[in-house]
Amino acid sequence: MRQLGATALLVVAAAVLFATLAEAPPFGWQEAPTRNVITDRYLAPGAGETGVLNAVTRIIFDYRSYDTLGEATVLFVGVAAAVVVLSGRTGRFAVRLAGGSDDPVLQTVTRVVVPLVQVFAAYVITHGHLSPGGGFAGGTMLGASFVLYLFVFGADRARRKLRPETGEMVEGGAAVWYVLVGLGGVLMGASFLANAAAGFPRGVEGALLSGGAVWLIGLGIGVKVAATVANLFLHLTGED
Amino acid sequence: MGMPLALFVRLNYMAAITLFLIGLHVLLGHPNLIKKVMGMNIMETGVFLFLVSIGYARHSAAPIMSPGGAESGLYANPLVSAIVLTGIVIAVSTTAYTLSLTIKLYEHCGTLDVNRLERLRR
Numbered sequence: 001m002r003q004l005g006a007t008a009l010l011v012v013a014a015a016v017l018f019a020t021l022a023e024a025p026p027f028g029w030q031e032a033p034t035r036n037v038i039t040d041r042y043l044a045p046g047a048g049e050t051g052v053l054n055a056v057t058r059i060i061f062d063y064r065s066y067d068t069l070g071e072a073t074v075l076f077v078g079v080a081a082a083v084v085v086l087s088g089r090t091g092r093f094a095v096r097l098a099g100g101s102d103d104p105v106l107q108t109v110t111r112v113v114v115p116l117v118q119v120f121a122a123y124v125i126t127h128g129h130l131s132p133g134g135g136f137a138g139g140t141m142l143g144a145s146f147v148l149y150l151f152v153f154g155a156d157r158a159r160r161k162l163r164p165e166t167g168e169m170v171e172g173g174a175a176v177w178y179v180l181v182g183l184g185g186v187l188m189g190a191s192f193l194a195n196a197a198a199g200f201p202r203g204v205e206g207a208l209l210s211g212g213a214v215w216l217i218g219l220g221i222g223v224k225v226a227a228t229v230a231n232l233f234l235h236l237t238g239e240d
Numbered sequence: 241m242g243m244p245l246a247l248f249v250r251l252n253y254m255a256a257i258t259l260f261l262i263g264l265h266v267l268l269g270h271p272n273l274i275k276k277v278m279g280m281n282i283m284e285t286g287v288f289l290f291l292v293s294i295g296y297a298r299h300s301a302a303p304i305m306s307p308g309g310a311e312s313g314l315y316a317n318p319l320v321s322a323i324v325l326t327g328i329v330i331a332v333s334t335t336a337y338t339l340s341l342t343i344k345l346y347e348h349c350g351t352l353d354v355n356r357l358e359r360l361r362r
Binding site: 002003005006007009010013014017018021022024026027028029030032034035038039042043045046047048053054055056058059060064067068071072074075077078079081082083085086130131132136206232235236 | 325
């Protein structure tokens, strides 16, 4: 009965979606209605008014920085809720998720790969204003390198590398850092999270240290996301 | 423009909707809770593909300003990419929370099958 209801709902949803699709603007249309004055402002040539070459980074850390602060809060709350649910593992069927592996091939490859991943992650975080990526992508990579270490060497050894308390402090500290950079804009007489308007130096176009507040916020987000991913997996696999 | 051609020039959107429907089917029809979470993630992937596809214009370059400008003078819409980034973060948060609840449920009930869980309740 449930299966039948699911299939019926699926057919209705498919009919509605595909019927709507036939009326949508075609894929790749250069004059699509989504390309309007707002897109043109975001796609200002050169370093523009933000000092940032990557237009996506411009949006998330400058034009819509407040939105990203909310996004970081959602990530924080979501993971905090997960950690609260997982604390106190008392059930009868408690599972041990990461006991580690004794395989020498796996361990050696991990030893080689983890530093390379971390160097690349540092590059992606610090060059978010110049090339694809940025704080979120690089932070996830940095966190993933720790997750790889955790699953190969086991939760106990991973906990010695990064204690959960330290991870939580880094995560909270990075969130505070974001707000402090935003308040810096207020301090310099502009609005909260203002960048060039607050007098943050835009720097030379294309230089590593350019973009003002965008670079600082990207750094904070990278550290925060890495700590969040590492923390989440420490708690998903931990016993306490 | 006939119906087949109308759908062909929207191939990306069709793929996105198909992914969405596959995810919806798994979410509604599969009894295993972990599979349901996977179904939810496939649905989200469909939405992300749809949004990113909206941002593309033919021959457009990635929205990273090069000194000489794009070859075609056209960049992909960066706004939808930024929104997809937000969406991915929300998806990660909800997945983390749902999975932690699932772990807790397994530790107390010893099963992830929805039908069995319903029988346990009685």
